[in-house]
Every structure is written in structure tokens, then in C-alpha cells.
Amino acid sequence: MSSTFTIDQVEKHNTESDCWIIIDGKVYDVTPFLDDHPGGKKIIVKLAGKDASKQFHQYHNAAQVLRKFGPKLLKGDVAGATSKL
Numbered sequence: 001m002s003s004t005f006t007i008d009q010v011e012k013h014n015t016e017s018d019c020w021i022i023i024d025g026k027v028y029d030v031t032p033f034l035d036d037h038p039g040g041k042k043i044i045v046k047l048a049g050k051d052a053s054k055q056f057h058q059y060h061n062a063a064q065v066l067r068k069f070g071p072k073l074l075k076g077d078v079a080g081a082t083s084k085l
Contacts (some may be wrong), residue, residue: 003027003076010078014049016041020075021052023066027075 005027013020019031021044034041039059047055056062 002074004079005076006079011049016045016048019045019048019055021047021050022078023051023056023062025055026070026079027071027078028070029075030073033069033073 007022010020010027013029014065016034017031019028019034020027022028029085030037030044034044037044046047056065
């Protein structure tokens with residue numbers, strides 16, 4: 001069962017040791033992925049606690065990346081959000 005989070009809740013997870021981002025209305029805990037990110041962890045941490053959809057789609061094949069990494073990083077949905085996928 002998926003959890004639902006408010007924007008305020010997601011915003012609290014904004015550090016390198018506790019890093020959540022929003023992509024298309026879904027909340028992802030990317031903390032365990034930071035060291036593996038090909039572009040480096042700094043860019044993700046900069047977006048921690050925020051909606052990173054625009055930046056994510058700009059640099060990634062969204063469907064492919066989310067299919068590969070999404071299931072293990074997904075925390076739930078943003079309250080009131082509708083997903084593009």
C-alpha cells in the first residue's frame with residue numbers, strides 16, 4: 001500500500017543523509033542512490049525536499065530510469081498530485 005505525503009513533509013527530507021525528491025507527483029527516497037548517481041550526488045542533494053520533475057525529465061529517459069530504480073526508491077504519492085505516468 002502506498003503512502004501519501006504533503007509537500008511540507010517532503011520538504012523536511014532535504015539533506016544528504018535524508019534525501020527525498022518528487023518526480024511527477026511521486027515521492028522517492030533517493031538517499032541510498034546518491035553515491036551511484038552518474039551525475040554525482042551534489043545535483044540531487046540540491047533538489048532534496050523539492051519537486052525535481054523538470055530537471056529529471058530534462059536529463060533522463062524517465063520511463064527507463066523509473067522502471068529500473070523507481071520501485072526500490074518509491075515512498076508514495078504527493079497528496080493531491082496526479083502522476084504523468
